[in-house]
Amino acid sequence: MTDRAELALLLGNAIGGAHAALARSGDRAFRAYGLSRRAHGVLAAIDEAGGRGEDDRSGDGGARPKDVAAVLGISRPAATTFIQRLEAKGMVETTPDPDDDRGVRVTLTRRGFEVLLRAGQLERRLAARSIEGVPASVISRTVHLLEEFKRRLNEKQISVVP
DSSP, X not given: OOOHHHHHHHHHHHHHHHHHHHHHXXXXXXXXXXXXXXXXXXXXXXXXXXXXXXXXXSOSOOBOHHHHHHHHTSOHHHHHHHHHHHHHTTSEEEEEETTEEEEEEEEEXXXXXXXXXXXXXXXXXXXXXXXTTSOHHHHHHHHHHHHHHHHHHHHOOOOOOO
C-alpha cells in the first residue's frame, strides 16, 4: 500500500502533467491565430481592464498598461513589451492617456477582439474534447479534490529542516 506522502507526490505529479498537457493544447489553439499563450492572456487582460476598443460603450477610453500588468501578475515593463508586440500585429492600438501626460491607454482593435474570441473558443473546444466520456460526477469530485488540495497547500506553512 502506498503511504500518504507518496500519494500526495503522485497527485502533485499528475496535476503538473495535466497542466502541461492542457497548456500545450491551448498553445496549439493560440498558434493557429499567430499568438502565444501569454499574448492571448494579454489580449484578455486588455479586454478585462476596459480596453474593448471602438465598439466599447463604457467611456473609459481603454486599459492602462499598469492595469493589464496587475490582471496578469507581471511587471508593467513586461506588459508594455507585450502590448507593443500586439500593436505591431494590428491587434491593439495605443492612444495618449488623457489623465496622464506620460501614459497611454490600450484598446483592442476589431481584429484583436475577433482573435481573442476565436482563439478562446478553440481553446475551450479542445479542453472539452479532453474530457469526453468522463462522467460529470468524476469531474466534479476531481475539481473538489483539487480545490481542497490547493487550500491545504496554501494554509500549510511547512518549514524545511535540513
